[in-house]
Amino acid sequence: MQNFTFKNPTEILFGRGMIAELGRRVPAHTAVLLLYGGGSIKRNGVYDQVKAALNKHRVIEFGGIEANPLYETCLKALEQVRANQVGFILAVGGGSVLDAAKFIAAAARFEGAEPWDLLRTHGAGIKAALPLGAVLTLPATGSESNGNAVISRQATREKLALTSGAVFPAFSVLDPETTFSLPQKQVRNGVVDAYVHVIEQYLTYPAAAPLQDRFAEAILQTLVEAGPVTLAEPQNYDARAAFMWGATLALNTLIGCGVPQDWSTHMIGHELTAFYGLDHAETLAIVLPGVWKHELERKKAKLEQYGQRVWKVRTATGAIARTEKFFHSLGMPTRLRDYKISAAEAAEKVRARFAERNTVLGEHGDLRPDAVAAILRSRA
Amino acid sequence: MQNFTFKNPTEILFGRGMIAELGRRVPAHTAVLLLYGGGSIKRNGVYDQVKAALNKHRVIEFGGIEANPLYETCLKALEQVRANQVGFILAVGGGSVLDAAKFIAAAARFEGAEPWDLLRTHGAGIKAALPLGAVLTLPATGSESNGNAVISRQATREKLALTSGAVFPAFSVLDPETTFSLPQKQVRNGVVDAYVHVIEQYLTYPAAAPLQDRFAEAILQTLVEAGPVTLAEPQNYDARAAFMWGATLALNTLIGCGVPQDWSTHMIGHELTAFYGLDHAETLAIVLPGVWKHELERKKAKLEQYGQRVWKVRTATGAIARTEKFFHSLGMPTRLRDYKISAAEAAEKVRARFAERNTVLGEHGDLRPDAVAAILRSRA
Numbered sequence: 183m184q185n186f187t188f189k190n191p192t193e194i195l196f197g198r199g200m201i202a203e204l205g206r207r208v209p210a211h212t213a214v215l216l217l218y219g220g221g222s223i224k225r226n227g228v229y230d231q232v233k234a235a236l237n238k239h240r241v242i243e244f245g246g247i248e249a250n251p252l253y254e255t256c257l258k259a260l261e262q263v264r265a266n267q268v269g270f271i272l273a274v275g276g277g278s279v280l281d282a283a284k285f286i287a288a289a290a291r292f293e294g295a296e297p298w299d300l301l302r303t304h305g306a307g308i309k310a311a312l313p314l315g316a317v318l319t320l321p322a323t324g325s326e327s328n329g330n331a332v333i334s335r336q337a338t339r340e341k342l343a344l345t346s347g348a349v350f351p352a353f354s355v356l357d358p359e360t361t362f363s364l365p366q367k368q369v370r371n372g373v374v375d376a377y378v379h380v381i382e383q384y385l386t387y388p389a390a391a392p393l394q395d396r397f398a399e400a401i402l403q404t405l406v407e408a409g410p411v412t413l414a415e416p417q418n419y420d421a422r423a424a425f426m427w428g429a430t431l432a433l434n435t436l437i438g439c440g441v442p443q444d445w446s447t448h449m450i451g452h453e454l455t456a457f458y459g460l461d462h463a464e465t466l467a468i469v470l471p472g473v474w475k476h477e478l479e480r481k482k483a484k485l486e487q488y489g490q491r492v493w494k495v496r497t498a499t500g501a502i503a504r505t506e507k508f509f510h511s512l513g514m515p516t517r518l519r520d521y522k523i524s525a526a527e528a529a530e531k532v533r534a535r536f537a538e539r540n541t542v543l544g545e546h547g548d549l550r551p552d553a554v555a556a557i558l559r560s561r562a
Numbered sequence: 563m564q565n566f567t568f569k570n571p572t573e574i575l576f577g578r579g580m581i582a583e584l585g586r587r588v589p590a591h592t593a594v595l596l597l598y599g600g601g602s603i604k605r606n607g608v609y610d611q612v613k614a615a616l617n618k619h620r621v622i623e624f625g626g627i628e629a630n631p632l633y634e635t636c637l638k639a640l641e642q643v644r645a646n647q648v649g650f651i652l653a654v655g656g657g658s659v660l661d662a663a664k665f666i667a668a669a670a671r672f673e674g675a676e677p678w679d680l681l682r683t684h685g686a687g688i689k690a691a692l693p694l695g696a697v698l699t700l701p702a703t704g705s706e707s708n709g710n711a712v713i714s715r716q717a718t719r720e721k722l723a724l725t726s727g728a729v730f731p732a733f734s735v736l737d738p739e740t741t742f743s744l745p746q747k748q749v750r751n752g753v754v755d756a757y758v759h760v761i762e763q764y765l766t767y768p769a770a771a772p773l774q775d776r777f778a779e780a781i782l783q784t785l786v787e788a789g790p791v792t793l794a795e796p797q798n799y800d801a802r803a804a805f806m807w808g809a810t811l812a813l814n815t816l817i818g819c820g821v822p823q824d825w826s827t828h829m830i831g832h833e834l835t836a837f838y839g840l841d842h843a844e845t846l847a848i849v850l851p852g853v854w855k856h857e858l859e860r861k862k863a864k865l866e867q868y869g870q871r872v873w874k875v876r877t878a879t880g881a882i883a884r885t886e887k888f889f890h891s892l893g894m895p896t897r898l899r900d901y902k903i904s905a906a907e908a909a910e911k912v913r914a915r916f917a918e919r920n921t922v923l924g925e926h927g928d929l930r931p932d933a934v935a936a937i938l939r940s941r942a
Contacts, residue, residue, distance in 0.1 A: 196563075392804050427820070
């Protein structure tokens with residue numbers, strides 16, 4: 183096991199009716215920025231519950247955060263924060279709204295001229311942030327209980343990630359009932375996103391971390407069981423709850439403690455979203471099998487362990503096949519052709535960008551732009 | 563899944579050499595009470611590492627915390643805290659030193675006349691506490707990452723537990739190398755203690771919490787594998803690390819989220835320690851099989867799941883037998899006769915005390931003093 187530090191101060195409020203606890207968690211006598219996305223919270227009752235819980239607070243609303251939150255939109259929200267002396271940001275929505283809230287919270291305390299610098303340094307420049315909290319309505323990203331955010335810049339088609347201990351939510355409310363009305367596509371995306379979060383922290387090489395391995399496998403098994411049930415029975419509370427708690431634990435930094443990590447699939451996927459506008463999870467389902475096949479020999483021991491423990495198959499290739507089949511069973515395509523994207527073109531675009539940035543990926547730190555291009559060509 | 567709140571702000575610093583990080587974690591310009599037990603830290607090098615890391619702090623030392631920390635001893639330490647205006651308590655040792663540190667930290671901010679009241683109310687009266695941290699040298703209790711403490715009072719032979727969010731350690735250093743020199747008996751005790759912590763949060767009845775179940779099983783499997791290795795090879799870093807991290811996650815409150823819990827074995831065991839001076843883990847190994855056999859029908863579904871997933875046996879009785887065999891393999895007795903204690907006498911003493919206090923145990927809240935007496939008689 184490698185040395186590690188672990189700290190996750192976010193309070194989780196889990197279950198039916200827990201939104202009512204908000205009023206006691208948000209500091210009193212503080213102006214609150216209520217940040218949200220496309221407005222579904224106004225149709226499914228969540229907005230009304232939040233407003234009722236905050237009836238003693240001054241609330242400034244800012245809607246319209248995009249599925250891949252834009253820097254340009256965050257800057258508009260930042261103007262509201264400054265104009266209204268906001269002291270607390272409440273994100274109501276999924277990972278995108280949460281990510282935007284984290285970036286805005288850090289930007290509000292940033293003293294430089296250009297907040298994009300916080301992303302260019304991947305969060306290293308964050309010294310402080312406004313406190314924030316969340317009401318999660320879309321289980322997927324784990325953003326409700328970590329210090330990560332991913333922001334896109336429309337002007338330059340860049341998509342960059344930051345990590346900082348300063349932007350962990352003070353609390354996150356997870357009420358599975360708020361997810362009953364989610365479109366099937368978002369549920370499918372959430373299951374795949376959470377699944378690949380676990381994989382990126384697990385499927386590398388044996389590292390004498392048996393407990394982390396078993397925790398990772400526990401989340402994968404839970405997603406394999408609960409994912410299809412929650413798609414088939416949207417109002418099944420138990421399946422929603424298992425999926426929601428699994429998605430949080432997939433990326434609250436616990437299972438990654440003391441183990442090597444690979445984030446190739448995410449890094450390559452971010453570029454596919456930036457160039458082609460695919461949903462984040464759609465890119466992961468395309469890229470992951472390609473990374474595994476390219477790295478088959480070096481990942482073989484863990485692929486076999488994963489296959490045996492999660493899928494009851496013996497071989498590494500069997501484990502890959504079962505994973506793709508699982509994605510398909512959720513209605514998730516795994517090929518670029520499914521989106522009418524030229525693999526040759528995508529490979530060249532991503533290769534060129536990684537080459538320009540000297541990006542090298544993988545748990546061994548040696549997956550170079552040419553290898554990434556080969557992986558993408560294999561996903562035609 | 564039941565509703566729950568989860569918050570664990572303790573920072574874990576895990577691995578070789580991490581004691582050196584202490585100096586940056588303890589607030590500057592603060593007098594530190596260095597609390598420890600019987601002095602083994604002076605023989606195994608831990609004391610020297612801690613002193614070196616705190617070379618810029620004013621350190622007041624207080625040794626002699628007992629294996630079952632005494633209220634009377636804590637009051638003496640409290641005098642030192644007050645006399646020296648201590649602002650931070652650093653526990654260096656195992657769960658007993660940690661528990662004492664938590665109680666002293668809360669007592670230092672208690673405004674009533676008699677700090678024992680904090681225990682009589684099981685921590686409900688704790689409004690604030692001095693900040694504390696730990697260097698853990700004995701994996702077992704999980705006290706390094708929770709808000710629990712158990713304190714004994716010599717004068718009255720009472721042993722009471724408190725729980726409070728105010729006494730979570732700010733940080734805990736877990737360096738597996740500090741455990742290399744532990745006596746075999748303490749390792750054996752630690753494995754059994756951690757194992758039963760998991761069991762008390764897991765072995766009740768099915769509650770639609772598949773992920774919590776699998777996390778619990780993951781820790782049990784890790785202890786089953788790493789426990790015997792760490793006894794046989796005391797300097798095996800990987801086995802020590804897996805055991806140490808497993809013992810922390812066994813009782814950092816994560817696996818107990820949203821599920822029914824039973825703490826009968828602990829509650830009965832505390833009385834055996836109070837009356838007969840047995841080690842805490844020794845009492846657990848005696849009581850647990852008795853509780854299971856008494857509650858066989860009501861715990862059957864989970865006993866079978868546990869047997870199948872952890873031991874590859876099909877029946878509930880097979881699971882109980884394998885667990886006792888595992889304890890024996892660690893050199894841990896499971897009968898009162900092994901300590902020359904009369905089961906009839908122990909049963910009557912514990913029954914009388916629980917009757918006097920109206921103590922009712924178990925996940926259904928209906929295990930009455932007569933049932934406890936029957937359980938103890940069965941452990942002759």
